[in-house]
Amino acid sequence: MKSYYSLTYFLAFIPLLMIIYSITPKKKRWFILLIASLIFSYSLSGKLIVYLISSIIVVYLSGIWLKKINDKCEKATENIDKEEKKIIKAKYNKKKKLILIGSILIHVGILIFLKYSEFFATNINTLFEALNINIHLPIPKFLLPIGISFYTLQAISYSIDVYRGLIPTEKHLGKVALYMSFFPQIMEGPICRYNETADSLYEGKSITYHNFTFGIQRIMYGILKKCVIADRLNPLITNIFTNYNEFNGGIIALGAIAYTIQLYMEFSGTMDIVIGTSEIFGIKLTENFQRPFASPTISEFWKRWHITLGSWFKDYIFYPISTSKPFRKLTLVLRKKLGNYYGPVLAGVTALFTVWLLNGFWHGVGWQYILFGLYHFCLILIGSLISPLIKKITDKLHINRNSKGYHIIQIIKVCILVFIGELIFRAEGLQACLNMLQSLFTNFSLSSFKDLSFLKLGIDCADYIIVGVTLIIIFIISHLEEKNINVRELIAKQNIILRWAIYYAFILFIIIFGAYGHGYVPVDPIYAQF
Amino acid sequence: MNTIIKNITKVFLFLVILCFLLLIASYLFEPKTNNKEAGMRDVRLNAILGEKDNTLDVLFLGDSEVFSSISPMEMYNKHGFTSFVLGSAAQQLHYTKYLLSRTLKKQKPKVVILETNAIYRKIEPTGPIFRKLQNWFSIFEYHNRWKSLNFRDLNLSFSYEYNSEFKGYTYKPGIKGLKSWNYMNPTTESKEIENLNKKFLLSIIELCNEFDIKFILLSTPSTKNWNYTKHMGIKEFASEHNITYIDLNLMKNEVPIDWEKDTCDEGDHMNYYGAVKVSNFIGDYLANNYKLENKKDKPEYKSWNEALPRYFKAVGKF
Numbered sequence: 001m002k003s004y005y006s007l008t009y010f011l012a013f014i015p016l017l018m019i020i021y022s023i024t025p026k027k028k029r030w031f032i033l034l035i036a037s038l039i040f041s042y043s044l045s046g047k048l049i050v051y052l053i054s055s056i057i058v059v060y061l062s063g064i065w066l067k068k069i070n071d072k073c074e075k076a077t078e079n080i081d082k083e084e085k086k087i088i089k090a091k092y093n094k095k096k097k098l099i100l101i102g103s104i105l106i107h108v109g110i111l112i113f114l115k116y117s118e119f120f121a122t123n124i125n126t127l128f129e130a131l132n133i134n135i136h137l138p139i140p141k142f143l144l145p146i147g148i149s150f151y152t153l154q155a156i157s158y159s160i161d162v163y164r165g166l167i168p169t170e171k172h173l174g175k176v177a178l179y180m181s182f183f184p185q186i187m188e189g190p191i192c193r194y195n196e197t198a199d200s201l202y203e204g205k206s207i208t209y210h211n212f213t214f215g216i217q218r219i220m221y222g223i224l225k226k227c228v229i230a231d232r233l234n235p236l237i238t239n240i241f242t243n244y245n246e247f248n249g250g251i252i253a254l255g256a257i258a259y260t261i262q263l264y265m266e267f268s269g270t271m272d273i274v275i276g277t278s279e280i281f282g283i284k285l286t287e288n289f290q291r292p293f294a295s296p297t298i299s300e301f302w303k304r305w306h307i308t309l310g311s312w313f314k315d316y317i318f319y320p321i322s323t324s325k326p327f328r329k330l331t332l333v334l335r336k337k338l339g340n341y342y343g344p345v346l347a348g349v350t351a352l353f354t355v356w357l358l359n360g361f362w363h364g365v366g367w368q369y370i371l372f373g374l375y376h377f378c379l380i381l382i383g384s385l386i387s388p389l390i391k392k393i394t395d396k397l398h399i400n401r402n403s404k405g406y407h408i409i410q411i412i413k414v415c416i417l418v419f420i421g422e423l424i425f426r427a428e429g430l431q432a433c434l435n436m437l438q439s440l441f442t443n444f445s446l447s448s449f450k451d452l453s454f455l456k457l458g459i460d461c462a463d464y465i466i467v468g469v470t471l472i473i474i475f476i477i478s479h480l481e482e483k484n485i486n487v488r489e490l491i492a493k494q495n496i497i498l499r500w501a502i503y504y505a506f507i508l509f510i511i512i513f514g515a516y517g518h519g520y521v522p523v524d525p526i527y528a529q530f
Numbered sequence: 531m532n533t534i535i536k537n538i539t540k541v542f543l544f545l546v547i548l549c550f551l552l553l554i555a556s557y558l559f560e561p562k563t564n565n566k567e568a569g570m571r572d573v574r575l576n577a578i579l580g581e582k583d584n585t586l587d588v589l590f591l592g593d594s595e596v597f598s599s600i601s602p603m604e605m606y607n608k609h610g611f612t613s614f615v616l617g618s619a620a621q622q623l624h625y626t627k628y629l630l631s632r633t634l635k636k637q638k639p640k641v642v643i644l645e646t647n648a649i650y651r652k653i654e655p656t657g658p659i660f661r662k663l664q665n666w667f668s669i670f671e672y673h674n675r676w677k678s679l680n681f682r683d684l685n686l687s688f689s690y691e692y693n694s695e696f697k698g699y700t701y702k703p704g705i706k707g708l709k710s711w712n713y714m715n716p717t718t719e720s721k722e723i724e725n726l727n728k729k730f731l732l733s734i735i736e737l738c739n740e741f742d743i744k745f746i747l748l749s750t751p752s753t754k755n756w757n758y759t760k761h762m763g764i765k766e767f768a769s770e771h772n773i774t775y776i777d778l779n780l781m782k783n784e785v786p787i788d789w790e791k792d793t794c795d796e797g798d799h800m801n802y803y804g805a806v807k808v809s810n811f812i813g814d815y816l817a818n819n820y821k822l823e824n825k826k827d828k829p830e831y832k833s834w835n836e837a838l839p840r841y842f843k844a845v846g847k848f
Binding site for chain 2: 006007008011209460462500503504507508511512513514516517518519
């Protein structure tokens with residue numbers, strides 16, 4: 001198996017696992033999931049699974065160690081006065097901090113070593129060359145185990161949450177291993193927190209008819225997004241981003257829009273498969289998307305797109321920085337001088353800058369990813385700084401900010417900003433990215449649409465139509481979900497003839513209009529490469 | 531328990547109806563004739579569907595090596611026996627087996643020759659499953675025809691009328707030669723055939739045995755794809771299973787390939803001049819060893835005689 005999108009996964013791995021899982025006693029079912037997860041990880045990463053196993057062991061041991069110190073601390077602080085308790089607690093907290101830092105350093109160290117050492121070495125060599133320093137660092141190249149960026153964040157969140165006392169220490173190595181390696185989420189997330197998924201992972205719920213059918217439906221929805229849209233757009237996107245020098249700004253804009261659609265369909269589609277697969281086994285994973293293209297602001301967009309990554313950065317980077325002692329003191333001073341709105345800005349900006357710098361880095365190795373992070377940092381910062389001004393202007397002009405028209409304009413603005421961001425994200429290197437942006441703003445032309453030459457860039461008119469129709473279907477489903485209408489429940493309430501007719505139509509739609517087989521090159525799981 | 535049985539029945543019934551719908555869709559989407567305009571895939575090899583039943587003496591199977599180096603019309607011209615090349619780019623053995631078993635429903639060849647390069651091509655475990663799915667439901671192979679469906683497709687009768695004067699061969703006139711070559715250095719090492727490949731190879735042999743067909747392994751000349759370790763691997767397999775194995779890469783005197791002139795892509799494939807040399811040798815070998823009848827005077831092979839001038843015109847011999 002190379003990914004979820006394989007016949008082996010759907011026709012052999014999942015059915016076999018369902019059978020073994022069902023005949024295993026409830027208490028041991030988590031163990032079956034663990035074995036399946038390790039097999040899945042091994043089939044993806046081969047011998048590189050050793051990194052995942054080391055990570056599991058480090059997380060497990062740090063958790064156990066933290067618990068031991070907690071227990072010792074509790075014993076030592078029994079029946080003593082408050083002052084003495086404080087001193088002893090501080091002593092134990094120091095030890096706990098050391099363990100936590102050790103665990104984080106090991107994880108981040110492995111990630112940096114495997115993923116970024118080539119990037120750093122290349123850039124240091126370039127710098128040395130520019131400074132005429134005659135040193136040339138060897139450029140290391142390592143194979144990355146699939147999902148390392150995801151499970152590393154899960155590992156760190158587990159260690160920090162145990163340290164903070166938010167979750168109990170898991171005493172069973174196997175259970176920690178399952179939390180870290182659960183097969184549906186190992187490739188592209190979601191980055192789940194221990195307190196959100198652990199219970200359902202270990203519970204061993206039976207496979208019910210409801211969970212099975214709903215899970216399959218969610219999987220089919222994911223396949224629709226991936227195979228009909230993301231894969232169909234692939235030749236167009238590859239062509240535009242590879243031969244960007246040959247196209248005017250209009251086509252570059254088309255490429256940016258197409259890539260944004262592809263990325264969303266591929267990533268959210270994979271999440272549908274991941275969550276649907278878990279649903280079959282009665283395991284509820286955290287949602288990663290919540291109709292992001294209905295966001296009126298960029299910061300709202302990031303609360304709806306890759307939700308688990310955003311909330312990870314918020315909880316483990318943003319708040320620890322903005323609420324750290326030095327920044328708390330500084331904010332107090334600034335509040336007095338600049339008022340309540342602009343007072344906390346400096347602390348917020350520093351934390352936000354760190355978050356987006358790391359976010360860019362996390363996504364990939366290359367300057368364009370850092371530029372991508374900083375672009376969004378600027379958008380969010382500007383958005384929040386000018387928000388009082390916008391309020392004033394709209395009030396003065398008597399523009400109703402709650403009106404539908406204003407909301408739609410806001411959504412369009414966000415979409416355009418996101419398209420530009422994804423162009424930076426997808427560009428093949430920093431130079432290509434800058435050239436494409438330049439072409440977008442200085443060489444914009446609609447001539448390729450007027451003379452219909454845009455239909456010869458890898459996909460034809462029929463492809464555009466089918467992508468459009470599928471997007472409308474997805475838009476309707478998303479719109480209903482936005483209104484809190486559960487589409488699957490809605491279909492389940494219909495009589496069997498109508499219900500099955502809908503299912504068959506859906507399946508046949510994917511089989512007929514899916515971009516698979518001869519003549520198609522499916523897009524690789526995009527986020528699995530990060 | 532009742533609920534479980536009820537639910538399993540429901541799922542089963544759902545799947546049965548789905549299969550039925552897929553069958554209908556397959557009939558609708560499958561090309562009704564075997565030419566390119568009708569949407570047929572691999573027209574070069576699917577032209578075999580247009581050959582009259584039981585008219586082929588020899589079948590060649592394999593990847594691009596075989597369709598670049600074997601020209602059935604050259605052999606027909608010289609010896610009068612009929613043959614067809616069922617070769618496709620990067621062919622995997624599960625597809626080879628499918629092609630052979632499909633052809634044996636309509637043809638009774640005396641000899642089947644497999645070009646050995648395909649034997650070393652890795653088969654993805656899902657490949658055979660997807661192939662089976664495509665065999666049962668051709669909608670998986672021809673789903674993309676939604677772009678060109680027309681009223682003719684509503685008529686569910688199939689008539690395969692297209693046949694080609696090339697008989698599966700691909701004419702490559704270009705010359706892109708090699709300056710130096712030294713690719714068959716003797717060694718005792720042998721390249722192992724992967725288990726899944728071996729499984730399909732054995733099933734192909736079994737199929738030939740079942741139909742009383744002589745099975746031969748053939749390595750056509752290629753400096754890029756062939757070497758001595760592969761030769762040894764096939765040689766060992768052939769002697770273990772008592773199969774005739776011909777390696778033209780070691781027969782410089784019998785098939786004098788000039789690597790400066792007889793290849794179109796620097797040793798990867800034969801061009802037309804190389805293909806003529808290979809076809810002449812294989813034609814002589816088959817005619818001498820397998821009593822293949824000369825069909826040139828038989829009226830039922832009129833189409834082959836008519837195809838000859840078309841073929842020679844196409845390859846620039848007229």
